[in-house]
Amino acid sequence: MRGAAAAALALGLLAAVPVLTGRSAVLNWLFLVLLHAGIAQSWNLLAGFGGQVNLGHAAFFGLGAVVARILWLDGAAVPWALFAGVAAAGAAGLLIGAPSLRLRGAYFAIGTLALAEILRITFANAMPEVSALSAAQLGDYALAPRYYLALLLAAGTTTVAWGFSASRFGLGLAAIREDEDVAAAIGIPTFRQKLLALLASTVFAGLAGGVFAYYHLSFYPSFAFSPIWTFDALIITFLGGVGTVWGPVVGAAFFILVREALALRLAELHLLIFGVLFVLVVVAFPGGLMQAGAALGRRLGAPARPAQRPQQG
Amino acid sequence: MLAVAGLCKAFGGVRAVWDVSFAVAPGEILGLIGPNGSGKTTVFNLVAGALAADAGTITLDGRSITRLTPDRRNALGIARTYQHVRCLPHLSTTDNVAVAGLYGARPAASTGAARRAARALLERVGLGWAGGVPAGRLTVAERKRLEVARALATHPRLLLLDEPLAGLNPAEAAAALDLFARIRDEGTTLMIVEHNVGAVRSICGRVVVLNSGEKIAEGAPEAVLADARVMEVYLGERAPA
Incomplete structure (x- = not known):
């Protein structure tokens, strides 16, 4: 309950930001954090909670972005454009998941990786022109609605993650992640659960893409399919804590803070730094910042008494 | 059944x-024995x-x-344990059992109810103290008991136990046999793969003997274990006089 209260408070504060400040630097920065929290959390839904590693998350982000962008620039209302992007991403998720999630091993990871690259190359050839807003649209451009959409995205994905962590479905997913044979042997319909989690993951990735498309003044359609969207989501999730509810949110704030600070001074060097950080986290703190924070909390507070084996008689 | x-x-x-x-007849304990492989x-x-x-x-x-897929068979009442123990290592011992109770043949109404039932089952197999411990930290003997609790949580009518006594000391093995007998008395049919002939003799009403993938004998343990072909499979041919 304390967690829910804290989350509601944070949500209220974030919702009040556009009212309190007109500074676009602050809103832009928070927008980036929320967008990245949303895409990382959407990746976390399947990979973190269900153990199914999606290496082509950019495919679903990109579909959401490109479909929403085309319809929006064509004159469709923003909610409809976003919805169409979400539907396209979810449909693509079902299409790739239906065959590959029946198999064990690397098929799903390789299938999604291939899908993203195929789409990236296809869109680079089919739509080579940059997609830019018209002068009229530039005149109407306001940051606040984009910001609220990103907030909705981050809050929505995190609410679903919280639902996963506290429910029968989520425990079933965790069992699949831990040992899929055992999961099936205790009655969990493993394929159906993995496919549903993939659907949730890709739908939110599509929404994140739509928010990105609504935000950017101009971008090349193929950029929305860049592997960077997959690997930023992955790194953010691992930095924050894979398989946790708040890991991707904490990770996104940390990631954007460090990236923006470094990019000002060191250009592309942040990529190298995140590579090293990623390795450090995986080796030393597999639970990410969430685990590090919990460990620190235990160090400061009273140590919990570990469970004791009864003495052998 | x-x-x-x-x-x-x-x-x-x-x-x-x-x-x-x-x-397999309802209410019996059937032993499945035979050499390795x-x-x-x-x-x-x-x-x-x-x-x-x-x-x-x-x-x-x-x-x-x-x-049918394994999850459908479990929903119809078949549960199992593994010869090489398999737990859900990063989940707590309670959640290892609770998740089985949330699925299985008679899914629990809520996660709270499943966790309460899980704690009672852990108590029953002697792991009451370990509920909050990640299952991966348990010893092999403890994980064997965890597997039994997990299988029971799915409300099986037929429980398959694969070498449930391997690696247990005599006191632990005796406690396990006692537990299996009580599980049977409560209405669950058991099928047990076991190398410990003494245990098979004491608990199984009937045994089936396999050798090289084929059934070579079936019947009451005393009769089957005295069977010439079974002796031959286990001990080799009698030397010519």
Whole structure:
């Protein structure tokens, strides 16, 4: 309950930001954090909670972005454009998941990786022109609605993650992640659960893409399919804590803070730094910042008494 | 309740299980014995659905389950443990059992109810103290008991136990046998793969003997263990006089 209260408070504060400040630097920065929290959390839904590693998350982000962008620039209302992007991403998720999630091993990871690259190359050839807003649209451009959409995205994905962590479905997913044979042997319909989690993951990735498309003044359609969207989501999730509810949110704030600070001074060097950080986290703190924070909390507070084996008689 | 007819499974050119037929009666404890590599675990995998049969049929209460996935078979009341123990290592011991209670043949109404039932089951197998511990931290002997609790949480009518006594000391083995007898008395039918002949003799009403994937004997433990072919399989041929 304390967690829910804290989350509601944070949500209220974030919702009040556009009212309190007109500074676009602050809103832009928070927008980036929320967008990245949303895409990382959407990746976390399947990979973190269900153990199914999606290496082509950019495919679903990109579909959401490109479909929403085309319809929006064509004159469709923003909610409809976003919805169409979400539907396209979810449909693509079902299409790739239906065959590959029946198999064990690397098929799903390789299938999604291939899908993203195929789409990236296809869109680079089919739509080579940059997609830019018209002068009229530039005149109407306001940051606040984009910001609220990103907030909705981050809050929505995190609410679903919280639902996963506290429910029968989520425990079933965790069992699949831990040992899929055992999961099936205790009655969990493993394929159906993995496919549903993939659907949730890709739908939110599509929404994140739509928010990105609504935000950017101009971008090349193929950029929305860049592997960077997959690997930023992955790194953010691992930095924050894979398989946790708040890991991707904490990770996104940390990631954007460090990236923006470094990019000002060191250009592309942040990529190298995140590579090293990623390795450090995986080796030393597999639970990410969430685990590090919990460990620190235990160090400061009273140590919990570990469970004791009864003495052998 | 369970009937297996003409079951076959080959791995490449190796006939792991060949034309095996047997039946399990409700309320009995059936032992499945045989030397290493005789196909006992493969039979378990075929019955539980972890492997698909090449030929033959498996019926549960007259209904064919030959083509069902393992989760469907578990929902119909077949649960199992593993020869090489398998737990959900990063979940707490309680959640290992609770998740089984949320699925299985009679899913619990809520996660809270499943966790309460899980704690009672852990208490029953002597792991009451370990509820909050990640299952991966338990010893092998403790994980064996955890597997039994997890299987029971799915409300099985037929429980398949694969070498449940291996690696236990005599006191632990005696406690385990006692537990299995009580599980049977409460109405669950048991099928046990076990090498410990003393245990098989004491608890199994009937045994089926496999050798090289084929059934070579079936009957009461005393009679079967005295059978010449069974002796030969275990001890080798009698030296010519």
